[in-house]
Ligand code: SF4
């Protein structure tokens with residue numbers, strides 16, 4: 176059972192995550208978009224969307240630090256676990272709460288603003304549900320576990336984090352996660368599920384973050400046939416119509 | 421010198437009758453899809469008036485286009501690259517649907533199915549966005565022909581500084597129509613604002629397009645364009661804009677809006693320009709100099725030096741020849757009667773306008789004076805400061821001198837040609853008074869009044885050897901051989917996802933669906949995609965005709981509505 180839950184399931188989810196993105200990028204570049212609903216409603220979005228997205232960016236950075244950087248490294252830097260804990264709480268809780276409030280507002284907006292609700296697909300609804308679940312569990316772990324220490328003190332940097340890294344060494348250490356509190360386990364499982372859904376939802380827009388904009392020239396010139404044998408305008412040619420070289 | 425070629429358009433505003441044919445045909449061709457209901461790539465606005473979207477020219481509010489910074493360099497008015505990325509989650513300056521208008525349809529079904537009653541049944545409007553009953557309070561040309569303009573026109577941004585002087589009482593105001601499409605700018609701020617780099621200018625013909633596969637729906641281009649000519653498709657989540665009908669241009673035929681223009685007032689042609697000079701010209705300090713600066717970017721295609729450079733830059737010889745015959749260069753740089761729309765946005769627009777003389781002529785004619793007499797017209801032009809200043813706000817960043825010169829030229833042509841037409845002795849001093857010879861004046865008259873189809877549209881087609889790479893495969897039936905999978909409307913991840921389809925296939929399919937289907941195509945709800953404008957008489961949307969005994973609504977689908 177634990178092999179299924181903590182080895183096979185994560186690998187399948189991550190494989191779907193990677194393979195799914197590759198496949199979708201090949202197959203469905205046109206559907207790869209934020210699907211913004213700003214045109215329908217902007218007052219609520221003006222507050223909710225930046226709150227959510229910037230919160231999420233903070234949460235993401237927090238996860239990278241917490242999961243990727245080994246405790247031995249921060250120890251070596253001379254940051255005591257207690258000090259680290261305080262820094263993590265100070266950064267993580269505001270970011271997490273901001274993201275959660277943002278998400279709540281966004282979901283409220285989706286439900287109550289007619290045109291936005293009409294533009295919401297089943298796919299979106301399931302995705303929102305999963306996202307909310309993962310986030311609530313995450314914030315629960317942070318606040319309830321980290322501050323009030325419900326269910327005893329738990330240092331995820333000695334349990335969940337090494338487990339996460341061990342996945343990428345292809346030597347998953349199941350015992351590490353099995354001993355984690357239920358909240359962490361559920362957070363991890365739902366997150367894996369979300370990863371598996373990721374490439375098939377609008378979440379793909381995360382990978383379009385337009386960082387290149389900072390450096391590219393303002394005006395883009397492009398020839399009709401910049402790609403060899405390519406069609407003009409917005410589409411690639413149909414198979415079989417490649418230009419004769 | 422870096423020679424590039426640009427497809428450009430000139431519109432002669434005196435001839436526009438405000439019939440909106442161009443808008444409707446463009447819509448039929450390009451934007452008759454769900455998600456684009458509110459979009460008009462071509463719109464015709466009555467001026468003075470608010471335009472579409474409402475008050476788009478107020479750049480204090482919408483922050484479109486470029487501004488010249490203190491260091492003399494151009495920057496996007498809405499902020500630099502970093503600011504763009506930081507506001508990407510909610511673009512603070514994007515117009516909402518209400519600034520365009522909320523599209524609607526009517527509940528024809530209830531109208532026709534209503535039981536016998538004393539009152540005449542009414543077809544209620546339904547919003548195509550929310551699907552609910554809708555109170556119509558605005559549309560794409562709500563103030564058409566100055567309708568309601570006592571209330572609205574005062575908000576016309578271009579009347580700034582003229583408010584007290586302009587009389588908006590219906591009988592006393594002046595009025596003309598302004599058809600607008602995307603300007604296919606030389607320095608497009610929409611492209612500069614796109615974080616994904618999806619908007620590009622085609623190096624062959626300068627047409628500005630959105631790569632639908634690269635657009636990620638960040639919406640910054642909508643803000644970036646000061647003319648508000650990039651639109652957000654709310655179904656596919658991608659930006660779309662006027663394409664200058666590139667599939668048609670590539671095979672040498674004019675754009676849909678020009679082809680169908682009732683007033684025959686549009687000219688299309690190629691113009692050569694020096695790409696190295698564009699930025700410099702767009703950054704001149706004084707806004708009044710922008711008009712001349714842009715004119716100087718254009719290259720004389722008759723100049724052998726230019727021809728050599730153009731060939732070196734890979735422009736085919738027949739394209740250079742087309743540039744020589746181009747009505748655009750003639751109108752802009754030879755007769756100098758065409759002016760750019762809002763040069764002060766510094767995007768170097770490429771759809772130019774011959775300003776209308778009609779406001780002046782109308783006033784003169786009303787006083788009973790001879791509206792074709794050169795001196796009378798000249799005097800009137802001098803006296804009528806208000807239309808002049810208004811036109812200057814539109815076309816020359818407020819500088820009345822070029823407007824006055826153009827209007828005097830048009831007035832001179834008018835009275836010079838009257839003498840010719842009436843068989844009087846022509847008066848050479850009339851052309852001379854505007855610095856033209858008699859021959860030039862006559863040639864200009866020919867171009868403006870008589871020019872035939874192939875003189876108005878000088879469009880070199882793309883080269884035969886590239887034909888298979890063109891959108892409308894010119895060597896093949898454009899809609900053949902596309903399998904079902906590639907042409908269906910939407911994929912598994914929401915509207916518009918899944919495979920691509922070409923414009924031709926999409927239009928073909930849509931038309932076919934509409935003609936052969938008994939249903940309102942696309943679900944048949946009141947919020948569906950068909951309104952009566954799209955119904956072409958073939959097939960029967962249910963409820964459109966009363967049912968007869970033993971006859972279902974759809975039985976006439978194949979052979980049209982039967983006669984009772
Ligand atoms: S007018 Fe057209 S080319 Fe110019 S900025 Fe607007 S959308 Fe871009």
Ligand code: SF4
Pocket residue numbers: 445446447449450461462601602661662663664665675676677678
């Ligand atoms: S050029 Fe084509 S797409 Fe653009 S406004 Fe005219 S008809 Fe519409």
Ligand code: SF4
Pocket residue numbers: 435436437438439440441442443464597599680681682683684685
């Ligand atoms: S079709 Fe021609 S005349 Fe009619 S509104 Fe359009 S530009 Fe004007």
